[in-house]
Amino acid sequence: MIKYLKLYGVLGFLRLCRDVVLTRLCFSNARIIRYPWYIRGRRRIRLKPGFTSGVGLRMDAWGDGREPCLFVGSDVEVNDYVHIAAAERVEIGDNVLIASRVFISDHNHGQYDISNPGSAPSIPPGKRPLASKPVKIGDNVWIGEQVCILPGVVIGDGAVVGSGAVVTRDVPADTIVVGNPAHAVRRFDRATKSWVRI
16 A cells, blocks of 8 residues: 555545556456446446556447447456447457547448549538447557547458557557558568568
8 A cells, every 4th residue: 555655646546546446346256447447338338357458548439239239358458538430330359459539440430432422522420320340459559649440440460550550450460560551561480480571
């Protein structure tokens, strides 16, 4: 207790105690979810043990039916103001580290193509039908600050997504991607146990 008082100060320690109590009451599997949080569709979210979040976490899980559509693996840590939205399926593996202000979504308001008149620019975005594709993030992935992960993306085990990247297509396992749109810059060579420039 003394250690935490020194680390956080009196007010910070009291906030930490509040957050631990609220977490235990609402999400028994989680380690700590720092308040305030904004969670819609809680019954459609599955958290494995050890989940930790910073302040301002937003999780939205909805769609057809009552089955879960947002799955979070064991020992996942997310920082402040992360927004995860699932209409069809978002799956996050074990031991994933997510920095602040990251957006992960499996859906968009409309799908812009000639064959789909329901998403014409003349239709307000809120009235367009949702278009969704599942998102899967593998184990041991590190997602940097202010990353945006878009529908239909699969991120392989051990990948690193650099800060500010916009991920529009799959990321192979053991690969570092950066930029907008995200592109690979290095991959881990298991034979030599080193990162190789691509």
